[in-house]
Amino acid sequence: MYLQSKIRAQLFLVIGVTLFWMASGAFMAFYKCVNYIPASDEFIFVVPNQLSFGSFLLINIIGPAVGGFIGxxxxxxxxxxxxxxxxxxxxxFVNFWFFLGFILVLNTIIPYWFYYREEIHSANDPLAMALDLLILDPYALRNIVTWLVIAWITVQGLNIYEKYAPTTLISLFLGRYHRPHEVSRIFMFLDLSDSTTIAERLGHIHFFDLLKDFFSDMTDPILDTQGEIYQYIGDEIVVSWPVRRSVLKHMQPLECFFRIEKSVQNKEAYYLEKYGLLPKFKAAFHSGEVVVGEIGVIKREIVYSGDILNTTSRMMEQCKVYKQKLIISNELLEKLPENELDKYCLAELGEMGLRGKTKKMILYGIS
Known part of the structure; x- marks a missing residue:
């Protein structure tokens, strides 16, 4: 069964949250069993509620697994x-109250079912006993506060995940960007055509809404083709791909552009109704070696640096000159499989010098 790339990415996040909560539950199971005895100045390992440690560990994993998946x-x-x-x-604010209510429910149902069910039912006042054991007991309060902290870490982790691409985030945690190093990348610079005229017509607020919709419609095409969003620069987006066999074999950068085009066309009625226009755009592709590393002190970012980026930006300026919606460099074209290029129409634009560069390049228009 085919799932949209965005939904697949969201399911991946849900699984990640579930595994994180399960690991937290397992850690808390060990933590709850370790007790400090001041009289003898020593730590002892005691499993609560007269359970075996295996059963106690399983209970502390099942609850977070269900909670992590649903929450x-x-x-x-x-x-x-x-x-x-x-x-x-x-x-x-909304997330805090959601998780507070959600964790209260979980921390009521699970201890009741596994630990205190018989004790509550046999009490003279079951409701008072349940309130005392499940909510007001210091052990229960500590449990609720601990899981609220875990929920807060979860929300902040998701915010960080949205800021960085998954592969970038993993590399960041592994410290790969601490020292600058060279990588081979393919870059696509894509921007909205006639953006100044459109902004004057719509007004800045409405134009910003247009950009948000426009960039949102690119999400699935970029994910489908394994692209990584590097930067948003005004009305321009920069997407990159690693230069590896699978990317070149399946023509993923070019596929990305035409899937974006199709995605926007499928929303034509929406754009015409809301903005009175259908966004048109142009793009340029180039590849080569760039240096990547972490830069900044007050605000840190992962930055690519190299002549390739400047060149691709200059190439995009030629789209307007030669009335092309997509331009590709000869350097990238030579890396793509010839049999896959047959379905595209190539137009050689000739050898030309780009602004700010002494070395001339051969560019091609693609449709």
């Missing part, structure tokens, strides 16, 4: 989507 699904598929346009503090 993560609601957070990622509903709350994050619906609150994306709201302020950060509103987003935090």
């Amino acid at each position: 993560g699904s609601i957070l990622i598929f509903r709350l994050s989507e619906n609150l994306r346009k709201r302020s950060y503090w509103y987003y935090v």
